[in-house]
Amino acid sequence: MTSRIDPLTLEVVELIGTIVARYHQEYEEAAAKHSLTGAQARVLGLLSRGPTPMRRLAQQLKCEPSNVTGIVDRLESRGFAERRLDPADRRVKLAAATDAGRETADRLRGSLDFAREPLAELSDEERTVLRDLLKRMLGTAP
Amino acid sequence: MTSRIDPLTLEVVELIGTIVARYHQEYEEAAAKHSLTGAQARVLGLLSRGPTPMRRLAQQLKCEPSNVTGIVDRLESRGFAERRLDPADRRVKLAAATDAGRETADRLRGSLDFAREPLAELSDEERTVLRDLLKRMLGTAP
DNA sequence: CCCATTTACTTGACAACATGAAATATCCAG
DNA sequence: CTGGATATTTCATGTTGTCAAGTAAATGGG
Numbered sequence: 001m002t003s004r005i006d007p008l009t010l011e012v013v014e015l016i017g018t019i020v021a022r023y024h025q026e027y028e029e030a031a032a033k034h035s036l037t038g039a040q041a042r043v044l045g046l047l048s049r050g051p052t053p054m055r056r057l058a059q060q061l062k063c064e065p066s067n068v069t070g071i072v073d074r075l076e077s078r079g080f081a082e083r084r085l086d087p088a089d090r091r092v093k094l095a096a097a098t099d100a101g102r103e104t105a106d107r108l109r110g111s112l113d114f115a116r117e118p119l120a121e122l123s124d125e126e127r128t129v130l131r132d133l134l135k136r137m138l139g140t141a142p
Numbered sequence: 143m144t145s146r147i148d149p150l151t152l153e154v155v156e157l158i159g160t161i162v163a164r165y166h167q168e169y170e171e172a173a174a175k176h177s178l179t180g181a182q183a184r185v186l187g188l189l190s191r192g193p194t195p196m197r198r199l200a201q202q203l204k205c206e207p208s209n210v211t212g213i214v215d216r217l218e219s220r221g222f223a224e225r226r227l228d229p230a231d232r233r234v235k236l237a238a239a240t241d242a243g244r245e246t247a248d249r250l251r252g253s254l255d256f257a258r259e260p261l262a263e264l265s266d267e268e269r270t271v272l273r274d275l276l277k278r279m280l281g282t283a284p
Numbered sequence: 285c286c287c288a289t290t291t292a293c294t295t296g297a298c299a300a301c302a303t304g305a306a307a308t309a310t311c312c313a314g
Numbered sequence: 315c316t317g318g319a320t321a322t323t324t325c326a327t328g329t330t331g332t333c334a335a336g337t338a339a340a341t342g343g344g
Contacts, residue, residue, distance in 0.1 A: 009269060012273050013261070118280065119151050131157060133268060138157065138164070
C-alpha cells in the first residue's frame with residue numbers, strides 16, 4: 001500500500017510537509033508579533049478584504065459558525081473589528097475590520113516573509129515554472 | 143513595503159498558502175478518521191519512529207514540554223502509547239508507541255493521500271523539477 | 285395572509301491544545 | 315556534598331474547536 005509510492009513522489013510529499021510546517025510556524029510568529037493568535041490573524045486578513053458575514057467566515061475557515069463568534073468577539077474587544085447589520089438581511093451580521101484592524105492586517109502581511117525570502121533564491125523563470133506546477137497540483141490550471 | 147513584491151512572487155506565495163490550508167485540512171480529516179486529533183496523530187507519527195523523550199517531542203512540535211504531557215496522557219489512556227523510564231537518565235521519560243499505536247500510525251500514513259493524488263497529475267520529469275525547486279526554496283539544495 | 289421550515293447568529297457546556305509558573309526528582313560540576 | 319541545571323509534571327488560565335439548544339428573521343406553500 002504505502003510502499004507502492006515511488007521514492008520521488010515520497011520525497012516531494014516530504015518536502016511539502018516541511019514547507020507546511022515552516023509556513024505555519026512563521027505565520028504564528030508573525031501573528032504573535034502583533035499579539036494576535038493565528039486564528040485571529042487569519043480572520044483579520046479576511047476582513048481586510050471587506051465586511052463579511054459570519055457565516056461566510058466560517059465557510060472560509062472551515063469551522064463551525066459558533067467558533068467564529070468567539071474569534072470576532074476577541075478581535076472586537078481589542079478594537080480590530082466591529083459588527084455591522086446587513087440592511088439587506090437582518091439575520092446577518094457583517095464583521096468588518098476597523099481602521100486599526102486594517103492597519104494591523106497590513107503590517108502583518110508585510111512581516112509575512114515566508115516564501116518571499118526563500119523565493120528570492122529563484123529566478124523569474126523558475127518562479128513561473130513553480131507557479132505552474134503548483135497550479136496543476138491544485139487543479140487550478142486548465 | 144508590501145507593494146514592492148512582484149505579482150509573480152505574490153501569486154506563488156498565495157498558492158503555497160492554499161497548499162498549506164489543504165494539507166492541514168486533509169491531515170485533520172485523516173486523523174479524525176482514526177478518532178485522533180491532529181496533535182495526537184503528529185505525536186503518534188513521531189513515536190512510530192521509536193521511543194522518544196518528552197523533551198524531544200516538545201522540540202519537534204515546537205511547543206512547551208508541559209503541553210506534550212497532556213497529549214501523551216491522552217494517547218496513553220487510549221492504549222496507543224506508553225511511558226518508559228530511561229535507564230540512562232532517571233529524569234527522562236520515554237514515550238513509546240504500543241503495538242496498537244504503531245498499527246494506527248501505519249494506517250494513518252496510508253490514508254494521507256494529500257500530495258500523492260495531486261502529484262499524480264505531474265510527470266516524473268515535472269516532479270523532479272518541482273522537487274529541486276522546493277529544495278532550493280528550503281535551502282536544502284547546495 | 286399565515287404558518288412551517290429554513291437560515292443566520294449566539295449561547296452554554298465541554299474537550300483539546302497551548303503557555304507560563306511553580307513543584308519534584310535527578311544529574312553533574314566543583 | 316552542595317548548588318545549579320535539566321526533565322517532567324501539575325495547576326491556573328486563555329484560545330480554539332465541536333455540538334445542541336435557543337432567538338430572530340426570511341421564505342414559500344396553502
